[in-house]
Amino acid sequence: MSIVWLAESSLSRAGRVRVGRSGRYYIAEWGKIARLSVCEDGSAASFTPLPGADPTLVDKVETGVVPVLVGTLRGQLGLHGACVGDGADAIAFLGDSTSGKSTLAAAFGQLGFSLLADDAIAVKPQGTMWQVLPHETRHFVDRAALLALELAAPQQASTPNGKASIPALKGTPSPLRAIISLAFDDALTTGPGLRPVAPVEAMGVLVRQAIRLALDDARRLRTEMDHLTDLCTSVPAFELRRPRDLGRLVESVRVVSTLWRGR
Amino acid sequence: MIRIHPEARFRIATNVHVRRLEADLVLLDFARGEYYALDAIGAELWDDIARGASIGEMVAALVVRYDVPEATATRDAAALVMELLERSLIEPSPHA
Numbered sequence: 001m002s003i004v005w006l007a008e009s010s011l012s013r014a015g016r017v018r019v020g021r022s023g024r025y026y027i028a029e030w031g032k033i034a035r036l037s038v039c040e041d042g043s044a045a046s047f048t049p050l051p052g053a054d055p056t057l058v059d060k061v062e063t064g065v066v067p068v069l070v071g072t073l074r075g076q077l078g079l080h081g082a083c084v085g086d087g088a089d090a091i092a093f094l095g096d097s098t099s100g101k102s103t104l105a106a107a108f109g110q111l112g113f114s115l116l117a118d119d120a121i122a123v124k125p126q127g128t129m130w131q132v133l134p135h136e137t138r139h140f141v142d143r144a145a146l147l148a149l150e151l152a153a154p155q156q157a158s159t160p161n162g163k164a165s166i167p168a169l170k171g172t173p174s175p176l177r178a179i180i181s182l183a184f185d186d187a188l189t190t191g192p193g194l195r196p197v198a199p200v201e202a203m204g205v206l207v208r209q210a211i212r213l214a215l216d217d218a219r220r221l222r223t224e225m226d227h228l229t230d231l232c233t234s235v236p237a238f239e240l241r242r243p244r245d246l247g248r249l250v251e252s253v254r255v256v257s258t259l260w261r262g263r
Numbered sequence: 264m265i266r267i268h269p270e271a272r273f274r275i276a277t278n279v280h281v282r283r284l285e286a287d288l289v290l291l292d293f294a295r296g297e298y299y300a301l302d303a304i305g306a307e308l309w310d311d312i313a314r315g316a317s318i319g320e321m322v323a324a325l326v327v328r329y330d331v332p333e334a335t336a337t338r339d340a341a342a343l344v345m346e347l348l349e350r351s352l353i354e355p356s357p358h359a
Contacts, residue, residue, distance in 0.1 A: 200287040200300050207298045218293040222280045225291045225298070229282040 003027050006215040019213055026213040028069060033057050036066055040214065042073035056165060060119065060140060067135045068120035069213050072220075076133065077227045078211030079121040083132050083176075084113040090132040090174040091260060092121055094209045095182035103145040103246070104182065106166065107253045110149060115139060115168035120211055123176060123231070130231055134171035141166065148246035176235050177263055180256065181205045185241040192242035192252045194259055202237035203228060267341050269319030272356040273312050279352050281309075290352055299352065304329070308343050312353055318344065 005020040015031025025044075028036040033053045038045040047066055049058040068078040081094040082105035091108075093101040102118050109115060116134035123130045140163045141149070151166060179202065180194070197205075206228045214220040238259065242252045275281070278294035286303035301309055307328070311321045318340060325336035347353040 198287075199284040200289065203284060203289055203298075204300065215296055218278075221291060221293040221296055225280055225282060225289070225293075229284060229289060233284065 019215060021216060026073070028066075028213060030057075030061050034061050036069065038070050038073060038213070040073060040217070042070055045070045060165070063138075064117075064119035064136055065211065068117075068122045068211055071122045071124075071133070072212055072224075073214060075223075076122050076124045077130075077224065077231065079123065079206065080119070080209040080211055081121050082118050083116040083121045083134075083171075084108040085116050085132070085134075085171045085174040086113055086260075087172065088174065089177040089263075090116055090171070091178045091180065091256070092117075092132070092176055093180050093182055094205055096208075099182040099184065100145075100242075101182060102139055102141050102163075103148070103249065104252060104256070106139040106141050106145065106149055106151075106168075107249055108256075109139060109168050110151075111253070111257070113169070114171035116171035116174065118168075125227065125230065126175075128234065129175040130235055131173050132171075132176050133173055137168055137170050138165045139168050140164070144246055145249075148249050176231075178259065179205070179232075179235055179237040181237065181239045183239060183241050184244045186244055188241060188243050191248070192240060192255045194238050194240050194255050197237045197239050199229075199232045199237075201239075202232035205237065206232055267318050267344060269317060269322070271318050272315055273344065273348070273353040274315070274356045275309075275313055276352055276354050292350070292352060294351075297350075299350065304339075305343055308340060309347075312344075312347075315356065 001023045003020040003022045005018050008018040010016050018029050020027045024040050025037050026040060032050055034047060034049045036047050047062055072078045079094060081092050082101040083090055083092045084105050093104050095101050105115060105118060115136060116132045118136045118139050122133040122135060124133060142163050146164060240252060278292055280291040280293055282289050286306060288301040288306040288309055290299040308321055311324060321340045322333060322336045325331060325340060326333055
């Protein structure tokens, strides 16, 4: 059966990503890395690495975004971002590619936080809260971030885009207590700044970072909107503006830690 | 200058899903998977459209709410209606 392609993006680090439908199945394809086929009810998921694909990238896609995409067909909400927890609560870092989500998550990992997501966050409503479902166990950070974090480069090969995979503390399902949108601001003359954002602004961030397969399903799109509006009214959202200089990463960690301790 | 007849009325398109966030509105065109946001003033005009108000009635309400000249209110209401029409978020009402 032929595939009707519904959307395509070249923004991903995994190269061109496209999503389509073939009969009752959704198809997602990551450049020359892998293909996912899953029934529209979230069953019969099949992940196939493509010949010659880099195994580290295959692993990153398979353990990162794939379970989240499949989860969106089973009532979960998927967000592009990283998420860490302190054993009780979770904090999510959202932002576009190269906004430093994984680096900040890894910095919190060094403070004893566990990893719930490095690239794609799965959340589901539970009563009046939103529960983060952990599924990733490795941070993917580039060499400069490794240096800033004073971590030794791992022995295993890095990905073609220069990221290395480092192990993390495994997280447990935790209620999401804060959403932080990340932005670089090299014009900052002072340190990093954290400001609360209004729900409608948070909604803009969440919409931009939502991960979805069922692009052609009006019922699911309406449900996703209801979930997103509920999420941005029930979980406090902030914007962290900070200099790009990784030598000042500790300042960003300090600002977020202060918020976290005061929650 | 955009001109819309003062008696013109519109209705919310059936492909639009709406949620309120404090004073703002978020609109989803689920036929296209596109999101839009309206600020507080836009949200009030949206509510006027939803209850079947004519352009003339919307303008009169703006003048009272914000103490603005009628010409300003007419320009702002017409601009929003035109944008909503262009994006297929509203459509002309058959009862106009």
